[in-house]
Amino acid sequence: MSAPVSIAGASFLADPAFRRVIAAIEQDGDRARVVGGAVRNTLMGVPVDDVDIATTAPPDVVAARAAAAKLKAVPTGIAHGTVTVVSSGRPFEVTTLRADLETDGRHAVVAFTRDWAGDARRRDFTMNAIYADADGTLHDPVGGIADALAGHVRFIGDAVARIEEDYLRILRFFRFHARYGRSALDAVGLAAAVALQEGLDRLSRERIGAEMRKLVTAAGAVPALAVMDEAGIVARILPGGGAVKRLSGAIGLAARHARTFGLEARLAALAVDRARLGEALRLSGRESKLIEAIVHWAGEIAARMDEATVRLAVVRGGNDVAFAALLLAAADKGEEPAADLVRLACEFRPPRSPITAARLMSEGYVPGPALGAELRRREAAWIAAGCPAEPLDGD
Incomplete structure (x- = not known):
């Protein structure tokens, strides 16, 4: 079967917003x-x-032409040739064809060119270096079409040279395979990634964190991470290494219950040294708090595996936290969680607690540690009783 020569049927090609950018x-x-x-x-x-979009026009010319066409132009990376053109509220990144003058494993000094083949050769993978005219006609200077159709993630040219231009390409190699791979990992690319993994130490935590977020949420994350773990790459990124087997077990449990297992849940399952995970991946405050909650409730649930603890996890952390914690606890114990516990974690909607500080103060408690302790005690008893609409007798 011959490779396609056009993607003329692609819906984005007919989008008026896209057509206006091209015309400009x-x-x-x-x-x-x-x-x-x-x-x-x-x-x-x-x-x-x-x-x-790639273009022969220099970035200042792109910006001027966009403005003349009454399109907003944002100089998002103009030193590297990128202008974001906004058409009908949609952003299109427009980048001038480039050649690398200098690379240091993290960043590149570039020159603008009109050489399409040269621009293709500086990219990372063959499947990312396929160009299409506005009518859908394809241009494939490095054999990317065949690789895309085969789901084969392959570096362009010399894999070692491509990685040494930017060591983040090691993680991108595994991430793209986890997302698009339909065959075994490219042997040449894998050998280069393993041999050059020390280069990851030169990258910022922000760049590594952004790439790892995408990798761990990809459909094929576990097989890719397993290879990375065996090669020592996961331990280079995550303090203490990674619990890939635990992550695999939790994802498998989620799939059997037709539920998603999101980013924070996956990171909580993968991390061994969770205390340093936030720093290693530059997690946001929200991400760190969710992971901390999942880990805490996983420990509580694992110790009891009962409805009261799962219900308490829902009340304190929400359904997503409770479900992730339940699966993490089950994966740690190597067992299937009871269906009623899964249902409780996912579907329980607790009513507003009738036990309040005001109620306790009406009974004679004064603000302070004793009131807080009594409030927590009564709330725990209320949750253990199934969260009835009214306070328990004696409460």
């Missing part, structure tokens, strides 16, 4: 082509999120 850029002999994810995903039958 393509003047005075300059060309503009879609590149990267939109082309790759269309070929692979995966939904398209963003539409990125």
Whole structure:
């Protein structure tokens, strides 16, 4: 079967917002082509999120032409040739064709060119270096179409050279395989990634964290992480290494119950040294609090595996926290959680607690530690009783 030569049926090509951007850029002999994810995903039958555009026009010219067409131009990365053009409220990243002058494993100094093949050669994977004209005609300078159709994540040219240009490509290699891979990991790319893993130490925690968030939530995260773990890459990123087997067990349990297992739940399952996880991946305060709650309630549930504790986890942390904690506890114990506990964690909607500080103060308690302790005691008893609408007798 011959490779496709066009993606003319792609819906984004007919989008008036996209057409206006292309019309604004393509003047005075300059060309503009879609590149990267939109082309790759269309070929692979995966939904398209963003539409990125490559062009021969320099970034200042792109900005001027966008403004002349009454489109908003934002210089998001103009030193590297990128201008975000907003059309009908939708952002399109427009980047001038580039050649690398200098690389240090983290960043590149670039020169703008009109060389499409040269621009392709500086990209990471073959499936990300396929270009499409506005009419859908494909241009494939590095053999990316065949790799995209086969789900083969392959570095362009010399894998070692591509990684040494930016060591984040090690994580991107595993992340793209976890997301798009339909065959075994590319042997050449894997060997290069393992050999050059020390380069990850040079990267910022922010860049590593952003990539790991995408990796752990990919459909094929567990097999990719298992390879990374065996090679020592996970331990280089996460303090104490990673509990890939525990993550695998929890994800499997979630799938059997037709439930999702989200980012914070996956990180809580994967992390060994959870105290230092936030620093290692530069987690947000919200992410850290959710992970802390999941870990805490997983410990509480594992010790008892009863309805009262699961119900308490829902009241204190919410359904998502309770469900993630239940699965994490079950994975740690190597057992299937009872169906009624899963249902309780996911579906229980507790009423507002009738036990309040005001009620206790009416009984003679005064603000302070004793009131707080009594409030917690009565609330725990109320939850253990199934959260009745009225206070328990004696409360």
